[in-house]
Amino acid sequence: xxxxxxxxxxxxxxxxxxxxxxxxxxxxxxxxxxxxxxxxxxxxxxxxxxxxxxxxxxxxxxxxxxxxxxxxxxxxxxxxxxxxxxxxxxxxxxxxxxxxxxxxxxxxxxxxxxxxxxxxxxxxxxxxxxxxxxxxxxxxxxxxxxxxxxxxxxxxxxxxxxxxxxxxxxxxxxxxxxxxxxxxxxxxxxxxxxxxxxxxxxxxxxxxxxxxxxxxxxxxxxxxxxxxxxxxxxxxxxxxxxxxxxxxxxxxxxxxxxxxxxxxxxxxxxxxxxxxxxxxxxxxxxxxxxxxxxxxxxxxxxxxxxxxxxxxxxxxxxxxxxxxxxxxxxxxxxxxxxxxxxxxxxxxxxxxxxxxxxxxxxxxxxxxxxxxxxxxxxxxxxxxxxxxxxxxxxxxxxxxxxxxxxxxxxxxxxxxxxxxxxxxxxxxxxxxxxxxxxxxxxxxxxxxxxxxxxxxxxxxxxxxxxxxxxxxxxxxxxxxxxxxxxxxxxxxxxxxxxxxxxxxxxxxxxxxxxxxxxxxxxxxxxxxxxxxxxxxxxxxxxxxxxxxxxxxxxxxxxxxxxxxxxxxxxxxxxxxxxxxxxxxxxxxxxxxxxxxxxxxxxxxxxxxxxxxxxxxxxxxxxxxxxxxxxxxxxxxxxxxxxxxxxxxxxxxxxxxxxxxxxxxxxxxxxxxxxxxxxxxxxxxxxxxxxxxxxx
Amino acid sequence: xxxxxxxxxxxxxxxxxxxxxxxxxxxxxxxxxxxxxxxxxxxxxxxxxxxxxxxxxxxxxxxxxxxxxxxxxxxxxxxxxxxxxxxxxxxxxxxxxxxxxxxxxxxxxxxxxxxxxxxxxxxxxxxxxxxxxxxxxxxxxxxxxxxxxxxxxxxxxxxxxxxxxxxxxxxxxxxxxxxxxxxxxxxxxxxxxxxxxxxxxxxxx
Numbered sequence: 009x010x011x012x013x014x015x016x017x018x019x020x021x022x023x024x025x026x027x028x029x030x031x032x033x034x035x036x037x038x039x040x041x042x043x044x045x046x047x048x049x050x051x052x053x054x055x056x057x058x059x060x061x062x063x064x065x066x067x068x069x070x071x072x073x074x075x076x077x078x079x080x081x082x083x084x085x086x087x088x089x090x091x092x093x094x095x096x097x098x099x100x101x102x103x104x105x106x107x108x109x110x111x112x113x114x115x116x117x118x119x120x121x122x123x124x125x126x127x128x129x130x131x132x133x134x135x136x137x138x139x140x141x142x143x144x145x146x147x148x149x150x151x152x153x154x155x156x157x158x159x160x161x162x163x164x165x166x167x168x169x170x171x172x173x174x175x176x177x178x179x180x181x182x183x184x185x186x187x188x189x190x191x192x193x194x195x196x197x198x199x200x201x202x203x204x205x206x207x208x209x210x211x212x213x214x215x216x217x218x219x220x221x222x223x224x225x226x227x228x229x230x231x232x233x234x235x236x237x238x239x240x241x242x243x244x245x246x247x248x249x250x251x252x253x254x255x256x257x258x259x260x261x262x263x264x265x266x267x268x269x270x271x272x273x274x275x276x277x278x279x280x281x282x283x284x285x286x287x288x289x290x291x292x293x294x295x296x297x298x299x300x301x302x303x304x305x306x307x308x309x310x311x312x313x314x315x316x317x318x319x320x321x322x323x324x325x326x327x328x329x330x331x332x333x334x335x336x337x338x339x340x341x342x343x344x345x346x347x348x349x350x351x352x353x354x355x356x357x358x359x360x361x362x363x364x365x366x367x368x369x370x371x372x373x374x375x376x377x378x379x380x381x382x383x384x385x386x387x388x389x390x391x392x393x394x395x396x397x398x399x400x401x402x403x404x405x406x407x408x409x410x411x412x413x414x415x416x417x418x419x420x421x422x423x424x425x426x427x428x429x430x431x432x433x434x435x436x437x438x439x440x441x442x443x444x445x446x447x448x449x450x451x452x453x454x455x456x457x458x459x460x461x462x463x464x465x466x467x468x469x470x471x472x473x474x475x476x477x478x479x480x481x482x483x484x485x486x487x488x489x490x491x492x493x494x495x496x497x498x499x500x501x502x503x504x505x506x507x508x509x510x511x512x513x514x515x516x517x518x519x520x521x522x523x524x525x526x527x528x529x530x531x532x533x534x535x536x537x538x539x540x541x542x543x544x545x546x547x548x549x550x551x552x553x554x555x556x557x558x559x560x561x562x563x564x565x566x567x568x569x570x571x572x573x574x575x576x577x578x579x580x581x582x583x584x585x586x587x588x589x590x591x592x593x594x595x596x597x598x599x600x601x602x603x604x605x606x607x608x609x610x611x612x613x614x615x616x617x618x619x620x621x622x623x624x625x626x627x628x629x630x631x632x633x634x635x636x637x638x639x640x641x642x643x644x645x646x647x648x649x650x651x652x653x654x655x656x657x658x659x660x661x662x663x664x665x666x667x668x669x670x671x672x673x674x675x676x677x678x679x680x681x682x683x684x685x686x687x688x689x690x691x692x693x694x695x696x697x698x699x700x701x702x703x
Numbered sequence: 704x705x706x707x708x709x710x711x712x713x714x715x716x717x718x719x720x721x722x723x724x725x726x727x728x729x730x731x732x733x734x735x736x737x738x739x740x741x742x743x744x745x746x747x748x749x750x751x752x753x754x755x756x757x758x759x760x761x762x763x764x765x766x767x768x769x770x771x772x773x774x775x776x777x778x779x780x781x782x783x784x785x786x787x788x789x790x791x792x793x794x795x796x797x798x799x800x801x802x803x804x805x806x807x808x809x810x811x812x813x814x815x816x817x818x819x820x821x822x823x824x825x826x827x828x829x830x831x832x833x834x835x836x837x838x839x840x841x842x843x844x845x846x847x848x849x850x851x852x853x854x855x856x857x858x859x860x861x862x863x864x865x866x867x868x869x870x871x872x873x874x875x876x877x878x879x880x881x882x883x884x885x886x887x888x889x890x891x892x893x894x895x896x897x898x899x900x901x902x903x904x905x906x907x908x
Contacts, residue, residue, distance in 0.1 A: 118874050125873075139873040147867065222868045225859035227809075251801065270859065275799055291799070300799060518801055537801070665797045666804045 089602045091676040092362055093320045095594035097626050099679055103699040105621045105628065111307055111315035112593045118143055119314060119587040126153045126184050133185075133204060138217060146313035148267050150189040150219055152202065159183055160212070161205040164580065166191040166198060166266075172240055173260045177580025181207065188583035190311050191245070191266040195223035224265060228255065232263040233546070236563035241552055242528035243575040246564070249277025249288075250571020251519060251537065252547060256288065258576035263564060267576065269313060274303040276327055277571040282334035284579030285310045287319070294668040295324040296635055297349050298381050298656050301663065302326050302342075304598070304671055311578045314587060319361060320596025320627075320671070326350055327387035327451075337364060339389045339398070344368045345656065351384040353400065355413075361595030367411070369402060372418050376431050377405050377480075385479070390454045401453035401471065404480050406446075408453035408471055408496075422447065422469060422496055422505055426484050438498060438505035445492055445510055447473040448485060452521040452572070460508070461497060469496045470524055472534070473510075476517040491515050493522040493533045493553075511553045515539040521572040529555040534573040536566075594625050599651065600676045604641065607648030608692070610683050615693030619686060626675035628699070630686065633667050635659040639687035640672045642699065644680030679703045772904065777897040778831025783904050784877075785823035790886070792819055794861040811857045813883050820850075820882040821858070822893065824866065827875040833897055835871035842882045845890030855881035 095110070109117075122142060131137040136154035141147045152164070159181040166175040166189060175191030192198045197220045204213040223229070231253070241261045249256035256278040257268035274289035281287060289303035302324025308317035321340055327350070328341040338356040343349040346368070355364040369384045377383055385404040391413060392399065398413050407423040421428060421437045424446035428437045447453075453471040460468050473492040477485045493511040498504070509531075511522075516535030523532040533551040541547050548566030550573060553559065620631040630637055638654040651672050674682070679702055684695040773782040793810040813819045820842065826835055842850040858865035858879050866878035884891070895902040 121874060137872075140869050141867060142873055144874070144876065220869055223854075223856050225856055227860050254798070275801070300802075300804075662803050663799075665806070666799060667797070 089599055090322065090597055091600035091673045092360065093594060093596045093598055093625075093627065093673060094361075094592055094675070095625050096592060097675045099675075099701045099703065101626065101674070101699055101701045103623055104697045105623050105684075105699070108622050108624050110318060110594055110624045112318055112589055115143060115314040115316070116587050116589055122151060122153065122186065123586050126155070126186055129153065131155060133202070133213060133215060136185075136202075136215075136217070138219060140219060140221065141313075143313035145269055145271050146267070146311065147222055147270050148190075148192040148194060148265070149312050150192065150200075151312070152185070152187040152189060152200075152217065154185050154187075156183055156185065156204065159207075160185075161209075162187050163203040163205055163211070164189060165201045165203075167201065168260065169262060169264070172244070173262055173264070173266075175244075175266065175578075177578070178205075179580055179584050181205075186584050186586070188312060188578075188580050189219065190578040190580065190583065191260075192219060192221050193264060193266065194221050196221060224268070225255075225270075228257065228265065228268065231257070231265065231567045232259045233544070233565045233567075234261075234263040234563075235549075235565050236560060237261065239561050241562055242525035242530040243523075243532070243552075245576035246532075246550065246573050247278060247280075247576040248534075248548070248550075248566060248570045248573045249273070251275055251277075252568025253277070253566070253570040254291070256286075259564070261562070267311065267578070269309075275571060276303075276325075276329075278574070279329040280574050281308065282331055284577070284582050285316060287329045287338075289325055292631075292668050293629070293671065294666075295322075295343075295345075296653060296656050296659055296670070297324065297343060297345055298347075299349055299660055299663075301634060301666065301668060302349075310583055312583050316587065316593065317590060318594045318596075319356065320598050321354070321356070322363065322597045322599060323352070323354075327385075328389050330389060330391075331358075332391040333393055339391060341386050341389060342366075344370075348378070348381055348383060350382050350386060351402075353386060353389050353398065356596070359590075359592065359595070361592075361597060363597050365413070367398075367413075367416060369400075371416050372409075372411060373405075373433070376433065380404075382479075388452045388454065392455055399453055399455050399469065401450055403449045403451065406448050406450070406477070406480065406482065408447065408450060408469060410455075420498065420500065420503060422453070422471075422498070424448075424482075424484065427482065438503055441504045441506040444496075444505070444507045445473070445475075445488065445494065446486075447471055447475070447494060448482070449474050449476045449479060449518075451519065456495075456524065456526075458524075458526045460495070463497075465501055466497050466499050469498055470494070470522060471496075472516075472520045472522045474517055474520060475515065476539070478517060489515060491517075491520065491533075491535060493531055509555070509558060511551070511558055513551050514542075514549050516549070519569065519571045521574075523573075523575060524555075525575070526555075530561065531555050532573070534570075536570040536572065538569075598627070598671055598673050600673050601640065601642055601649035601651040604648040604650035607641070607643060607650070610643050610685055611692045611694050613691070613693050615686060615688055615695050618688055619695075621684075621695065621697060622669075623699075626673060628672040628674060628684075629669040630672060631667060631669045632688070633665065634663040636664075636688055637670055637686055638690065639685075639692075640670070641685040641687075641692075642674060642677055642682040643685055644677075644682045646680050647678070649677055649682075674699060674701065677701055774902060774904070775829070776895070776902040777833055777900045778829050779833070779835065779897075779902075780825075780827040780829055781895075781902060781904075782825040782827075783822065783893070784825060786906060787821040788818050788884075789813075790818050792821070792857070792861055794863075796862050809857075809860050809862075811861075816886050817883045818886055818888070820884045820888075820891065821855075821879050822882070823877075823879045825875065825877040826866070826871055828871070828873055835895070837868060837870075837880075839896045840880075841894050841896075842884065843892050843894065844884065844888035846888070848885060848888060850882045850884050852880050853883050855879075857881075 131154040133154050136152045140150045142151045161181045162179040164177045164187050168174040197218050200217045202215045203211045206212050245258045245260050247258045254272035257265050259265050274291040279287045287306050290305040293305035294301035295304050306319040307315045323343045323345050326341050330339050337358050340354050342352045342354050344352045351369045353367045384402040386402045388401040390399045397410050400409050407421045409421050410419040425437045428434050451472045456468040473494050475491050490512045495509040497506045511531050513533045517539040519536035521534045531553040535549040546565035547569045550564045551560050552562040622629045640651040642649045681700045684697045769785045771784050790813045796807045837852045864878040866880050892905045
């Protein structure tokens with residue numbers, strides 16, 4: 009007969025509590041939240057040591073310090089007001105503030121459990137372990153674990169409603185198999201076929217699995233509708249995200265959602281990377297600006313939902329995150345927060361998070377058109393290694409531009425020439441050859457790598473022309489009622505531009521992008537924000553055009569607005585690998601507290617509501633409504649430090665109802681016991697919390 | 704049993720208080736709280752995950768003070784973290800738009816004469832050979848009415864983290880599940896029928 013064990017457990021727990029409480033009382037020392045556990049990279053090192061039967065050695069501070077790079081050791085410089093963020097910090101700390109594991113550590117813990125199950129469990133091809141949504145945030149994925157007695161490659165197929173909608177992955181030969189399943193249907197008992205492939209590339213065994221999934225959240229049901237389907241698409245699946253689609257998702261050519269992340273991210277959705285991962289922005293970690301706040305904490309993730317890297321962007325990120333070269337540094341659209349926003353590009357070192365270069369567009373245009381806070385509104389950037397240039401899309405000056413990345417020299421402007429007439433930049437505007445539909449408030453201007461006209465003297469720029477002038481009115485607007493994906497052919501020697509192709513679709517006034525499947529001869533028009541909702545209550549529209557004929561081949565509507573859409577190509581191989589967190593997986597640059605020579609004593613008044621505090625690594629997160637917090641002070645026995653967040657004034661009242669977390673790193677502070685003081689709604693409060701930084 | 708539990712609880716609380724008080728006197732600083740499971744869970748940092756949200760202010764007002772309880776049963780560690788009981792569940796979320804912050808409202812109502820009973824749980828698989836099958840989890844009232852988890856996908860639309868409705872066989876799973884109970888239901892007990900042991904947890908009134 010079974011028996012309930014609750015009472016026994018409660019008593020045991022209470023007795024343990026008594027012992028712990030008395031022990032703590034005897035030592036007269038309160039147990040703090042202590043941050044001294046190994047990083048995933050350190051843990052990984054330990055795991056490897058352990059696997060090799062070496063004596064397990066816990067990481068110590070000396071080792072951590074020894075592994076620091078020189079620039080990380082200089083973090084105690086509190087004069088500059090910025091700090092290079094790292095998970096390898098010189099000092100440890102304790103605090104009364106709750107600690108929260110960073111997302112990389114969370115993913116790594118789960119990943120290690122999976123690896124243990126694979127290595128230590130007795131899962132065979134005939135009786136594998138199937139784990140749906142192993143990382144908790146990617147509900148239409150699974151992992152299948154099993155071992156074989158000899159090496160086999162594996163082919164995994166999520167059976168679609170048709171051959172075109174099958175999702176197939178191929179994995180390298182191994183004895184230990186960790187098979188990612190990506191592309192399950194929601195609310196369905198899916199059929200997944202595993203095949204073992206021998207070294208002669210022949211299938212030797214096959215097994216069919218049934219994997220039942222949950223329904224989609226109601227807000228995601230019926231998101232996609234197939235408006236027109238005439239031929240197989242160049243892209244098997246499309247990923248859509250941002251704005252009205254805060255959970256990134258991918259749908260197949262039948263309009264069925266086959267992948268999504270069950271987490272809401274900031275407005276700008278998902279940015280693909282060359283390593284088959286992507287970057288999303290945490291919507292809850294922001295920097296205050298003069299206008300809307302911008303995300304500061306970014307996650308590099310894979311399709312299973314594992315977070316591999318965390319980046320911090322000092323002045324917040326917005327419309328663009330893109331690799332400078334494949335696998336290289338990140339180019340990020342950010343803010344000068346020097347009277348203006350959305351006007352700066354930064355290059356971020358991929359390994360350290362340091363800012364390699366900043367380009368404020370005023371360095372190019374001086375004061376031309378610098379007549380509003382968001383005067384430029386840069387929404388795309390792309391580096392061209394052949395001539396060390398960047399192509400930018402400053403939407404609010406109706407221009408796509410090319411700039412030398414080393415010298416900041418403006419090379420040319422694609423814009424209606426009338427816009428720049430009479431300015432110092434008139435001669436930089438490319439001269440039109442033939443008829444051109446000019447771009448107004450465009451998005452995503454990129455140079456194509458393809459040579460479309462067999463002319464070595466030309467390059468091709470492609471962009472999404474929203475054809476809208478809502479933010480910066482122009483007298484000569486042509487009033488065309490459509491948006492366009494446009495291809496421009498540019499002769500940089502002659503400074504001329506022609507327009508060989510335009511692809512016309514429903515008016516999408518903001519956001520949106522294009523994609524060019526050159527080999528398949530298709531152009532995708534990703535209209536993310538329709539000027540008017542359709543009678544069928546659609547707010548986004550995607551067209552797949554034939555490149556040559558400019559005819560619509562396939563068309564899908566999206567119920568909600570979105571920011572961008574991309575081809576969705578899940579990489580099974582990388583998802584099949586165990587996590588190997590980088591030594592430095594928590595990187596970036598942030599504003600930090602500086603010496604406060606006019607420090608006042610800690611006030612008596614306690615702040616009891618309005619904020620919520622937490623700590624991850626050595627960053628303090630202060631959750632509050634927009635522009636409620638203006639100063640964060642660390643007041644120690646030997647010195648006082650202050651992070652001044654008042655430089656954006658009072659912001660805009662329409663954003664006050666937004667609640668998000670402000671970042672206050674403290675890895676730059678010298679060892680001391682700090683009391684935390686926050687200025688909230690203009691009044692200094694004692695938070696009642698302490699952070700003790702130790703040698 | 705209750706007679707035994709009460710003095711032990713008081714003794715434990717006293718022991719912890721003594722510890723904090725000693726420290727406060729020594730440092731002349733505000734007491735440094737011993738980290739508790741409650742604090743860790745109720746303090747979402749950026750890294751907790753964007754969707755690991757608590758109910759909005761209105762819903763929080765409806766929450767009773769709730770003390771977390773963790774039980775280890777049959778190789779699973781089960782923590783009951785919170786409950787909400789109401790006939791209407793609503794969420795008012797503020798979303799950053801392109802040029803403003805918009806307010807989205809979402810509301811669901813229980814069927815006539817019923818309340819929603821939402822339970823926030825954390826289920827961590829430790830050494831168990833068993834999976835969690837939601838069909839085996841029941842909520843029973845003092846009249847003997849037995850309730851099963853309902854189709855609660857609406858929890859995600861309320862902006863709250865929902866526990867998957869599929870079988871749990873790995874890792875640590877945290878979120879809310881929903882039952883729909885009779886308005887007059889009292890003496891609610893959550894139970895799970897493991898092969899070797901029973902899990903049961905009684906909610907206080």
